[in-house]
Amino acid sequence: MIDIQQNSPIPLLQNLGLWNEGEKIRNASVPGESNMNLVLRIETNQGTYILKQAKSYVRKYPQIPAPISRIAIEYHFLMYLDGNSFLASLSPKVLQYDAHNHLMLLEDLGEGSDFLSLYGGQRQLNSEEIKHLVNYLMHLHQLQMASFPNTSAMRSLNHEHIFDFPFLEENGFDLDSIQPGLQEASMPYKTDTDLKQRIQALGNRYLADGKVLMHGDFYPGSWLQVSSGIKIIDPEFGGLGDAEFDLGVFLAHLDLSAQAEDLSAQVQKDYNLPVDWSLVQQYRGVEILRRLIGIAQLPVSLSLDAKKTLLERAKTYLLS
Secondary structure: OOOOOOOOOHHHHHOOOOOOOOOOEEEEEOOOOOOOOEEEEEEEOOOEEEEEEOOOEOOOOOOOEOOOOHHHHHHHHHHHHOOOHHHHHOOOOEEEEEOOOOEEEEEOOOOOEEOHHHHHOOOOOOHHHHHHHHHHHHHHHOOOOOOOOOOHHHHHHHHHHHHHHHHOOOOOOOHHHOOOOHHHHHHHHHOOHHHHHHHHHHHHHHHOOOOEEEOOOOOHHHEEEEOOEEEEOOOOOOEEEOHHHHHHHHHHHHHHOOOOHHHHHHHHHHOOOOOOHHHHHHHHHHHHHHHHHOOOOOOOOOOHHHHHHHHHHHHHHHHO
């Protein structure tokens, strides 16, 4: 396997065999933050592209092993979407795929930014943006899927960090290093037997195959604002699962980024496919909890008291 790095020399990139005849690389740069994979923007004399490579570990947390097969999941996900004009218009087009080297060359959607600034209060979503995001999920969840590649390894990785690790009393992760007092605030949720039983049951459901194609990580880091509108990227946690999971994650991040309450109500109003909204709320609750007391922290600007209030609300979502 050719191991690409952020500072890989252009001759190495040039010899990947992904380029058109006469195409020469002029520059390689990092287009933005990437949690899971190496991502480079490649500029050539014929255009610009996004190059992704999966490693055997999480890019942001190299100490965490991760299935290298995730690039194949993303490839198949995007190829399925290519058959739907609406979803294809909101997704990067696959240009080249190298299974042996776990590489994928994608259309460059253009200069843009993700929506992580929502957590710091620098921006608020509006009603049209919510409608757009809900519309994506509705089209995605209605795709007719006869089969999809096995995603059990990626689901197991996600399961550990959503349903397991955050609720271990001794997991080696000092939450006070994130915010003083957060470790003590987390303990009631790590010792609540009823809550942990509900989370375990929910986690078992997440591990089982579902019936709809879900994005699997539908949060502001996967939404890209470019000149032509909002695009959806990074579906490496996608696969057949619960539509309720995507919706629960979506709503949880509206809570975590302190969006207006009427936007959460709009999601539930605009998404008019049949779903179990009590299940949505459970996924919503566990996503809030794991983002506040798990290792996958977000750049939230919430006070400790605000986090405590949100933790309690998440518990209510799970147990109601």
